[in-house]
Amino acid sequence: MGDKEILMDALKFHGHKCWASVVGVRAGLAALRTLNVPRSGGTQLYAIVEIGEEHGGMCFGDGVQYATGCTFGKGNLTKNPVGKLAVTLIEKDSNCAVRVSYKPTLREQIAESAFMKKRAAGVMANEIPEEEQMELVDLVWDAPEGDVITIGEVFDYAGNWLPEVMGFKPCESCGEMTALAYLRVVGTKQVCIPCSGYER
Numbered sequence: 001m002g003d004k005e006i007l008m009d010a011l012k013f014h015g016h017k018c019w020a021s022v023v024g025v026r027a028g029l030a031a032l033r034t035l036n037v038p039r040s041g042g043t044q045l046y047a048i049v050e051i052g053e054e055h056g057g058m059c060f061g062d063g064v065q066y067a068t069g070c071t072f073g074k075g076n077l078t079k080n081p082v083g084k085l086a087v088t089l090i091e092k093d094s095n096c097a098v099r100v101s102y103k104p105t106l107r108e109q110i111a112e113s114a115f116m117k118k119r120a121a122g123v124m125a126n127e128i129p130e131e132e133q134m135e136l137v138d139l140v141w142d143a144p145e146g147d148v149i150t151i152g153e154v155f156d157y158a159g160n161w162l163p164e165v166m167g168f169k170p171c172e173s174c175g176e177m178t179a180l181a182y183l184r185v186v187g188t189k190q191v192c193i194p195c196s197g198y199e200r
């Protein structure tokens with residue numbers, strides 16, 4: 001798959017076309033290239049994204065997910081929420097890691113775009129005309145890599161990777177399938193956490 005195809009598929013998954021998700025795709029692809037590893041089809045890679053909650057540019061995280069294959073569902077993505085558009089990608093076998101962060105060279109051009117003016121006025125990103133969405137996508141995608149991201153040195157990440165516990169059992173109270181590691185013992189029964197009354 002070509003990089004542009006990855007980008008367009010990522011934007012389709014994301015739901016609208018925006019600069020931050022493009023930065024995420026570029027950061028993810030650059031991290032894969034730097035570590036010389038393929039997209040994580042399984043959980044070979046682990047990503048730590050630094051976006052926080054309820055702020056602009058969080059769309060970065062979706063670009064990273066799509067490009068790297070480190071996803072919410074596979075559980076090989078976590079947030080260190082410090083409000084930055086940055087990701088650390090780690091190859092779990094070797095613990096080789098790299099941090100890639102957003103470089104705001106295009107900041108003013110982005111801020112002055114029709115897209116961002118509408119976003120600031122409270123218009124939902126997907127309700128902004130397609131050509132105004134694509135204007136920023138093209139700006140961030142076509143810019144030289146060094147104008148969009150900073151790629152750190154490869155370093156050794158002190159990973160402590162837990163093995164996957166396979167298997168499910170029905171909760172003996174509500175009957176819902178529950179992953180083994182999340183069953184709790186109450187009296188003689190193995191039950192899910194909500195049925196157990198325990199906090200976790």
Ligand SMILES: [Zn+2]
Pocket residue numbers: 014016017018019020021059125
């Ligand atoms: Zn977005």
Ligand SMILES: [Zn+2]
Pocket residue numbers: 171172173174175176191192193194195
């Ligand atoms: Zn239950």
